[in-house]
Amino acid sequence: MKNKDKSQLLTASRTLEIRFSEVDSMNIAWHGSYAHYLEDARRAFGEKYGIDHATIAANGYQAPLVELNIRYKKPILFGMKPRIDIWYRPTLSARLTYDYEIRDTADGSLLTTAHSVQVFTDLNHKLAWNNPPFFEAWKRRWGIAED
Amino acid sequence: MKNKDKSQLLTASRTLEIRFSEVDSMNIAWHGSYAHYLEDARRAFGEKYGIDHATIAANGYQAPLVELNIRYKKPILFGMKPRIDIWYRPTLSARLTYDYEIRDTADGSLLTTAHSVQVFTDLNHKLAWNNPPFFEAWKRRWGIAED
Amino acid sequence: MKNKDKSQLLTASRTLEIRFSEVDSMNIAWHGSYAHYLEDARRAFGEKYGIDHATIAANGYQAPLVELNIRYKKPILFGMKPRIDIWYRPTLSARLTYDYEIRDTADGSLLTTAHSVQVFTDLNHKLAWNNPPFFEAWKRRWGIAED
Amino acid sequence: MKNKDKSQLLTASRTLEIRFSEVDSMNIAWHGSYAHYLEDARRAFGEKYGIDHATIAANGYQAPLVELNIRYKKPILFGMKPRIDIWYRPTLSARLTYDYEIRDTADGSLLTTAHSVQVFTDLNHKLAWNNPPFFEAWKRRWGIAED
Numbered sequence: 062m063k064n065k066d067k068s069q070l071l072t073a074s075r076t077l078e079i080r081f082s083e084v085d086s087m088n089i090a091w092h093g094s095y096a097h098y099l100e101d102a103r104r105a106f107g108e109k110y111g112i113d114h115a116t117i118a119a120n121g122y123q124a125p126l127v128e129l130n131i132r133y134k135k136p137i138l139f140g141m142k143p144r145i146d147i148w149y150r151p152t153l154s155a156r157l158t159y160d161y162e163i164r165d166t167a168d169g170s171l172l173t174t175a176h177s178v179q180v181f182t183d184l185n186h187k188l189a190w191n192n193p194p195f196f197e198a199w200k201r202r203w204g205i206a207e208d
Numbered sequence: 209m210k211n212k213d214k215s216q217l218l219t220a221s222r223t224l225e226i227r228f229s230e231v232d233s234m235n236i237a238w239h240g241s242y243a244h245y246l247e248d249a250r251r252a253f254g255e256k257y258g259i260d261h262a263t264i265a266a267n268g269y270q271a272p273l274v275e276l277n278i279r280y281k282k283p284i285l286f287g288m289k290p291r292i293d294i295w296y297r298p299t300l301s302a303r304l305t306y307d308y309e310i311r312d313t314a315d316g317s318l319l320t321t322a323h324s325v326q327v328f329t330d331l332n333h334k335l336a337w338n339n340p341p342f343f344e345a346w347k348r349r350w351g352i353a354e355d
Numbered sequence: 356m357k358n359k360d361k362s363q364l365l366t367a368s369r370t371l372e373i374r375f376s377e378v379d380s381m382n383i384a385w386h387g388s389y390a391h392y393l394e395d396a397r398r399a400f401g402e403k404y405g406i407d408h409a410t411i412a413a414n415g416y417q418a419p420l421v422e423l424n425i426r427y428k429k430p431i432l433f434g435m436k437p438r439i440d441i442w443y444r445p446t447l448s449a450r451l452t453y454d455y456e457i458r459d460t461a462d463g464s465l466l467t468t469a470h471s472v473q474v475f476t477d478l479n480h481k482l483a484w485n486n487p488p489f490f491e492a493w494k495r496r497w498g499i500a501e502d
Numbered sequence: 503m504k505n506k507d508k509s510q511l512l513t514a515s516r517t518l519e520i521r522f523s524e525v526d527s528m529n530i531a532w533h534g535s536y537a538h539y540l541e542d543a544r545r546a547f548g549e550k551y552g553i554d555h556a557t558i559a560a561n562g563y564q565a566p567l568v569e570l571n572i573r574y575k576k577p578i579l580f581g582m583k584p585r586i587d588i589w590y591r592p593t594l595s596a597r598l599t600y601d602y603e604i605r606d607t608a609d610g611s612l613l614t615t616a617h618s619v620q621v622f623t624d625l626n627h628k629l630a631w632n633n634p635p636f637f638e639a640w641k642r643r644w645g646i647a648e649d
């Protein structure tokens with residue numbers, strides 16, 4: 062697989078609402094709150110492309126995170142309604158790999174970048190080494206070729 | 209600075225308590241909860257070596273995270289009381305850089321590794337490009353040489 | 356003040372999104388997550404009627420909760436998008452008093468009722484015994500008579 | 503059942519650790535964080551008297567909250583290590599009813615009081631109208647008479 066341009070990738074986006082409870086004593090979103098924002102993005106993606114929690118569970122799998130990287134470039138202030146974009150990064154292995162960007166909608170500036178990797182396990186937390194059949198079907202449905 | 213052996217680094221450790229509210233529907237600690245565990249570790253470190261929130265704030269600074277990397281190697285189950293270890297990684301720049309490991313105390317197996325980077329800002333979120341004087345003093349106090 | 360009918364009260368409503376991280380191992384929204392939902396409702400109310408956090412802070416006050424009562428009548432399941440309604444309950448004292456109802460939009464059934472009371476304090480957490488001037492003005496603006 | 507004196511009730515207590523992430527922009531513990539503190543107390547009680555989550559689940563039951571009342575009397579500040587006490591309130595019905603008090607250990611002052619009620623359900627969230635056998639046995643074991 063070549064490192065494709067983002068414009069060729071499956072993508073989704075949504076507006077984030079920063080809760081008062083997510084703001085710390087510095088008056089900015091607490092860094093741990095971003096895990097919620099990334100999950101909000103994965104959910105928007107999952108509902109758009111049919112690979113949400115419910116679908117994965119209905120097929121007898123779970124998709125726990127095994128890797129999470131976040132770069133906090135500018136603080137998110139309480140009251141901001143930033144936009145989050147998510148891109149699915151195709152891989153050969155049995156993984157769900159996403160890139161994320163959070164931007165201030167007021168001036169378009171980049172606030173955060175992030176990257177996450179999920180694997181598939183059965184309901185007893187046992188790792189699936191190969192692509193689950195439903196995931197293979199999902200990739201074919203969306204024309205995801207890994208050359 | 210050479211990449212020092214961990215045994216030469218300042219370190220702290222503590223036991224983690226996994227809250228029921230931190231466990232997700234897969235019955236494992238939700239990946240976003242780990243931000244709490246790393247913060248618990250930084251706090252244990254900060255209180256041991258005199259570089260906690262209160263000290264930083266009393267010197268007119270804040271130390272927001274700018275980078276967070278987590279590798280989830282094995283799930284943390286509800287009821288586990290794992291141990292977290294934290295190491296301070298010396299750098300020349302005005303940053304607080306930590307490595308972390310979470311281990312199952314039952315069998316010593318490695319559950320999680322993580323890495324975080326904090327910068328210093330003033331109370332208006334303005335970045336300190338140089339080492340704050342209190343941080344220079346802190347490094348001297350603990351004999352942290354960056355060769 | 357007589358116990359007014361709800362139809363005469365200032366009210367707001369919004370749809371709730373239940374996050375995966377808010378669901379516990381019973382696969383229902385963890386009871387502590389409801390504090391977020393009530394806050395979401397207060398925010399919708401505050402933005403509609405001009406009594407949000409920012410307005411209160413701009414007038415030199417804070418409005419911490421002093422009382423919170425929640426009745427969990429039916430569980431909220433992951434994937435539900437219930438509606439929350441909030442009503443402002445007029446009082447003579449320097450307090451913000453709200454009633455809440457969460458309903459399943461699928462069948463209209465009542466999932467939760469709640470009640471909260473906030474007082475006003477200055478920025479040093481000192482209680483305001485009398486109605487702050489901005490709050491008096493706010494009540495006049497919305498024709499809130501306490502007979 | 504007469505309203506017994508607290509000194510006759512089963513009780514447990516523990517120290518609370520206030521996390522940085524639980525503190526809001528007012529620099530006090532966010533009111534929603536208290537649900538964690540009460541859960542920490544129930545857990546201490548449950549482990550002391552053998553009625554923790556694991557025991558309840560092993561008997562095929564869940565114990566969701568149906569009622570939660572909190573009175574916030576004084577703010578909990580970051581850095582405080584307050585003590586929480588929990589008392590089990592005997593009832594005839596199939597319920598777990600607790601009272602709570604949080605106190606500042608520095609001066610003994612009362613910060614918070616709370617009250618919670620849990621029911622028993624099976625694993626499909628179906629309410630148990632009668633006392634589950636394991637709960638009857640638990641009450642006998644601890645000599646809980648409801649006169």
